[in-house]
Amino acid sequence: MTVAVVACSEAIGTDIPQFPEGVMVVGDLCSRPARLGDVIDGADTLVLVVHPRDVELSRLQAAVRQAGFDPFGVPLVDVAGVAGTAERFDVIIAGASARGAAFRGSRPEQARPVMSEKMSRRALLTIPRPFYEAVPAIDQTLCAAADGCRACVELCPRSAYRSVGRRIEFHKDSCITCGLCVTACPTGAIETPSLSAVGLRAEIEAIVAASVTAGIVFTCASSTVPVTTAGWFGISVPCAGMVPGTWLVAAVLLGAAAATIRPCRESGCPIGHDERADAAVSFGRELAVAGGLDASVVPDVPGTLPVKRTGPPVPLTDPFGVHGAAEVAVALAASSEAVEVEAPVSPLGIIDIDRDACTLCTMCAETCPTGALEHGYADGMMTLSFDAGLCTACAQCVPMCPERERGAITLRYRTDAAAIAAGRVVAHETRTVSCESCGRPIAPAATLDRIAGLLGDEHADTARYLATRCMDCRGLTGAMSGRPVL
Amino acid sequence: MTERAETARTRQGLYRYFGGALLPPVPERLASIGAAGAYLADRGLESFAFYGSWMAFRAAASSADVERLAPEYVALFASGVDGALCPPTESYYRGNARGGEIARVVARVEEEYRELGLFVTNGSEAPDHVVTQLEAMSMLCAREAEAREASSLEATRAALFAQERFLRSHLTVWLPEFRARVAQAPRVSRFYRVLTEAVHAFVVHETDFVAGLRRRLAEATA
Numbered sequence: 001m002t003v004a005v006v007a008c009s010e011a012i013g014t015d016i017p018q019f020p021e022g023v024m025v026v027g028d029l030c031s032r033p034a035r036l037g038d039v040i041d042g043a044d045t046l047v048l049v050v051h052p053r054d055v056e057l058s059r060l061q062a063a064v065r066q067a068g069f070d071p072f073g074v075p076l077v078d079v080a081g082v083a084g085t086a087e088r089f090d091v092i093i094a095g096a097s098a099r100g101a102a103f104r105g106s107r108p109e110q111a112r113p114v115m116s117e118k119m120s121r122r123a124l125l126t127i128p129r130p131f132y133e134a135v136p137a138i139d140q141t142l143c144a145a146a147d148g149c150r151a152c153v154e155l156c157p158r159s160a161y162r163s164v165g166r167r168i169e170f171h172k173d174s175c176i177t178c179g180l181c182v183t184a185c186p187t188g189a190i191e192t193p194s195l196s197a198v199g200l201r202a203e204i205e206a207i208v209a210a211s212v213t214a215g216i217v218f219t220c221a222s223s224t225v226p227v228t229t230a231g232w233f234g235i236s237v238p239c240a241g242m243v244p245g246t247w248l249v250a251a252v253l254l255g256a257a258a259a260t261i262r263p264c265r266e267s268g269c270p271i272g273h274d275e276r277a278d279a280a281v282s283f284g285r286e287l288a289v290a291g292g293l294d295a296s297v298v299p300d301v302p303g304t305l306p307v308k309r310t311g312p313p314v315p316l317t318d319p320f321g322v323h324g325a326a327e328v329a330v331a332l333a334a335s336s337e338a339v340e341v342e343a344p345v346s347p348l349g350i351i352d353i354d355r356d357a358c359t360l361c362t363m364c365a366e367t368c369p370t371g372a373l374e375h376g377y378a379d380g381m382m383t384l385s386f387d388a389g390l391c392t393a394c395a396q397c398v399p400m401c402p403e404r405e406r407g408a409i410t411l412r413y414r415t416d417a418a419a420i421a422a423g424r425v426v427a428h429e430t431r432t433v434s435c436e437s438c439g440r441p442i443a444p445a446a447t448l449d450r451i452a453g454l455l456g457d458e459h460a461d462t463a464r465y466l467a468t469r470c471m472d473c474r475g476l477t478g479a480m481s482g483r484p485v486l
Numbered sequence: 487m488t489e490r491a492e493t494a495r496t497r498q499g500l501y502r503y504f505g506g507a508l509l510p511p512v513p514e515r516l517a518s519i520g521a522a523g524a525y526l527a528d529r530g531l532e533s534f535a536f537y538g539s540w541m542a543f544r545a546a547a548s549s550a551d552v553e554r555l556a557p558e559y560v561a562l563f564a565s566g567v568d569g570a571l572c573p574p575t576e577s578y579y580r581g582n583a584r585g586g587e588i589a590r591v592v593a594r595v596e597e598e599y600r601e602l603g604l605f606v607t608n609g610s611e612a613p614d615h616v617v618t619q620l621e622a623m624s625m626l627c628a629r630e631a632e633a634r635e636a637s638s639l640e641a642t643r644a645a646l647f648a649q650e651r652f653l654r655s656h657l658t659v660w661l662p663e664f665r666a667r668v669a670q671a672p673r674v675s676r677f678y679r680v681l682t683e684a685v686h687a688f689v690v691h692e693t694d695f696v697a698g699l700r701r702r703l704a705e706a707t708a
Contacts, residue, residue: 058533066532068541108690111535113698125634125642127493127699129533172694 003097004043006036008050011079020086023049023093030054033063040067045100047093049077053224057131072110072134072193073103081226081234091210091233098206099199106193109137112172134194134238135172136181142189143168144369151369151394152181152190157271177221178271179238183347186369186394188322194221194238197320200247201254205313207233208255213308216251218243220264227262232302240264241273244347245284246328246415248298250319252288253331257308258297259284279345286341287415291332322370326389326420333417346413348420349393351386353427357408360384360430360444364397364409373397374424382444383429388419403450435470442470494631496529497692501624504685505617507547508574510564511555519547534695539687542680550677558675562668572667576614579660595619595656602626602648616664616685619657623649623692639707646700653693661686 007019008029019025024039030050040046046069050060061071075096082089113130143149145168152161152168160174161181181190207214215232220240227234237243240263251259261281263274278300285298296306314331318324325347333339351364351373360382362375372390376383393413401409432441433448442448452463465474503522506515523544531537563574577591595614599606604622611617626649633641665686669679 062530062532062537065537068538070538108536108539108687111691111694113535113691113695115698115702125490125637125639127490129530130695130698132535173697 001045001097001101002043003045003047003101004040005047005049005093005097006040007048008079010054011049011051016079016083016089019049020089030060031056033060036063036067045097046074047077047096047100048074049079049082049093051080052076052078058129061131062129070103070106070193071132072106073100075100078226081228084228084230087211091207091214094210095203095207095233095235098202102196102199102202103193104196104198106134107137109170109172110135110191110193112175133177134192135175135177136170136179136190136192138168138170139189139191140167142187144187144189147369148367148400149186149369149394149396151184151186151396155180155184176271177238178273179242180273182238183242183244184392184394186322186392186396192238194236197318197324200235200320201316201318203235204251204254204256208313213257213305214255215302215305216248216256216259217302218247218259218261220262220269222264223262227302229302231257231305234262239269239271239273241269241271241276241280243277243280244325245280245282245287245298245343245345246325246347247320248281248284249288249291249293249332250316250324250328252293252297252309253314253316253328254319255313257305258299260299260302262302276345279343283341283343283345286343287329287332287339290336290339290341291329292336293332322392323390325392325415329415329417330389330420333421339417340414342412342414344413346393346415348388348413348415349391349395350388350412350414350416350419351391351397351427352410352412353384353386354407354410355428357403357406358384358401358428359403359408359447359450360428361402361447363400363402367396367400369394369396373427377432377441380432380434380441381429382432382441384427385424386427387424388416389423433467435473436468437473438470440470440472442467491631491634492529494627494634496526496531498624498627498631499526499529500531500688501620501627504681504688505620505624507543507681508563508617508620508685509611511550511552511559513552516547516550516552516555523547534691536684536687536691539680539684543677543684546677546680550675555675555677558678562671562674562678571671572664574616574664575612576616576619576656576660579663598652598655602652614656616657616661619652620685623652623657626652639703643700643703643707646696646703650693650696650700653689653696657689658693661689 005023006029007023007025009025009027010030026034026039031054064071064074077092077096082092111132112135114133115128115130146166150163153163158174158176160171162169179192179195182192204216213231217227217232217234218237218240219227219234221236221238240261243261248259261277263269263277268274281298281300285295288298289295293309294306316327316331319328329339365373365375365384370390370392372387374385393411395411398404398409398411430444430446433443433445435442448467451466455463507519509515531540562572563570576595577588580591592612592614599613599622604625606613606618626645630642630645633645665682668674668682
């Protein structure tokens with residue numbers, strides 16, 4: 001990896017006395033960026049140190065493009081955040097470089113042009129140069145909408161996702177780039193170029209490798225105040241409300257001394273997501289304590305750093321990915337007996353099936369986007385099984401259950417390492433009734449019993465008939481024998 | 487060219503540029519694409535999000551071998567609707583071959599051209615062919631440029647509205663699948679892979695960009 005770090009010359013003397021050796025300083029980088037390609041020849045990763053409030057984004061992005069980079073893959077480091085010691089500068093640049101190096105490109109659908117709102121009537125006919133915001137896009141090959149998943153539609157605070165037939169359409173004009181959909185999508189089909197699981201992990205690992213005792217603060221990208229608390233380093237995310245509590249614990253397991261979330265404004269999040277962030281911090285702390293860590297590793301706000309956890313970083317495969325929460329819980333369980341936390345913001349769930357109410361119609365399993373619920377048929381038995389390690393608490397299964405009002409299915413927002421470690425367990429099973437005519441299975445006995453109950457004594461013949469003939473044999477034998485034809 | 491019409495004229499040229507690249511490859515055409523690329527490189531395209539995709543295509547076009555591209559073009563796009571690996575026509579992706587649906591899609595596109603005051607001349611590609619649709623968009627950009635040069639807000643607004651409607655009704659609907667099909671075609675050359683990626687990136691950008699321009703104009707004059 002060859003990294004070019006380019007800083008705005010206007011920062012010298014005001015925010016920082018001198019940039020460390022190796023940093024290329026360019027005049028007017030923020031307002032009138034020169035041809036970056038001339039100074040970064042050969043680099044495969046680019047990091048820019050700028051004054052975010054002074055940046056002419058349209059010009060800067062154009063310069064970055066001209067230098068051969070995707071602007072979404074070039075971290076912008078706030079010069080005010082790196083002011084301080086040379087060590088602090090090095091740690092921040094190490095993190096940003098790792099994030100930039102982990103960038104794997106963006107898709108055309110993930111860019112939204114934004115045009116200047118300032119416009120005189122005379123300028124109406126002149127086309128402004130836009131800058132671009134990163135927005136999410138759906139990878140249709142991963143999307144589970146065809147199976148009935150509507151998690152993004154239900155969650156999006158601005159109705160940017162709309163269900164159209166068996167597909168989900170994303171309307172980028174409505175998106176406020178909060179990123180809730182990215183962490184909530186049960187299959188990882190929604191991606192934004194401004195944040196990836198791989199990039200996040202790379203950035204945190206680079207920071208903790210460069211600083212013996214680093215605290216990690218997930219900060220809202222809208223925040224105008226850089227993280228300057230000694231020992232703490234900011235990780236920019238689209239919105240503080242999108243961060244699951246398990247990310248905080250993951251950062252600690254990867255080697256951070258502590259981790260927390262900082263919402264965008266002291267006056268509160270304009271879209272009301274600060275409560276989500278607070279709840280995620282509480283959840284992360286509770287989970288950390290359940291896993292044998294000290295509560296101080298997940299503080300409410302960045303402050304005095306706790307003594308760092310002893311031992312090497314825990315080897316985690318994909319802690320910020322779709323099933324990262326399960327991986328974190330299991331990792332915690334290695335040093336603690338009972339890692340169980342129940343809270344509405346739990347990124348994992350437990351499905352309980354009431355065997356008396358469930359008819360094993362399998363609608364829940366058909367809808368489950370992650371395969372946490374599965375059904376199977378073998379040796380005359382229909383089985384419904386559940387794997388807690390795959391459940392993302394998306395709650396898509398519950399409304400699909402025709403017996404939900406009888407309590408057939410319940411979702412508990414619970415992170416439970418023991419349940420995850422148990423792997424796939426049978427939630428319900430029942431024998432399947434076979435066709436008296438051809439011998440093939442008709443339906444689970446529980447389903448047929450439920451239908452008989454609903455039909456009542458008045459239609460007992462019909463119920464008996466349904467329980468003796470499969471779909472293929474019903475019309476034929478019914479017509480021939482004078483039995484009811486459905 | 488006045489400054490206010492410059493972007494519209496550049497976009498007009500880009501539609502023609504991409505349309506030309508999707509026509510059968512002959513040496514003269516490839517030379518024209520190279521020359522047009524050099525001209526467009528000075529038009530400030532780095533300001534737009536599709537710049538990287540376009541530059542990737544320029545690089546591929548600069549080293550393209552027409553002897554190898556010609557048979558590939560036939561296999562990919564020009565062996566008839568049933569034979570081509572990736573038919574470059576809207577009806578293939580939106581129409582069901584049975585029940586005259588393909589003809590209905592083509593007729594619908596033709597009807598839309600008529601409403602826009604455009605006509606497909608004899609000897610051109612089919613009305614629903616990607617080249618014809620790109621050409622139609624090029625003409626709508628020309629109208630926008632003329633409207634801007636004439637300082638006509640109303641005509642500018644109408645041209646933007648027509649562009650957005652045409653893009654949303656046609657190119658944005660089927661181009662993603664067309665692009666994916668080309669990317670997955672066996673032994674596809676870099677030239678056609680990056681070309682269809684660039685066209686797709688350009689059209690996606692155009693849809694957002696034109697919608698933004700139209701909204702901006704509507705809000706400012708409301």
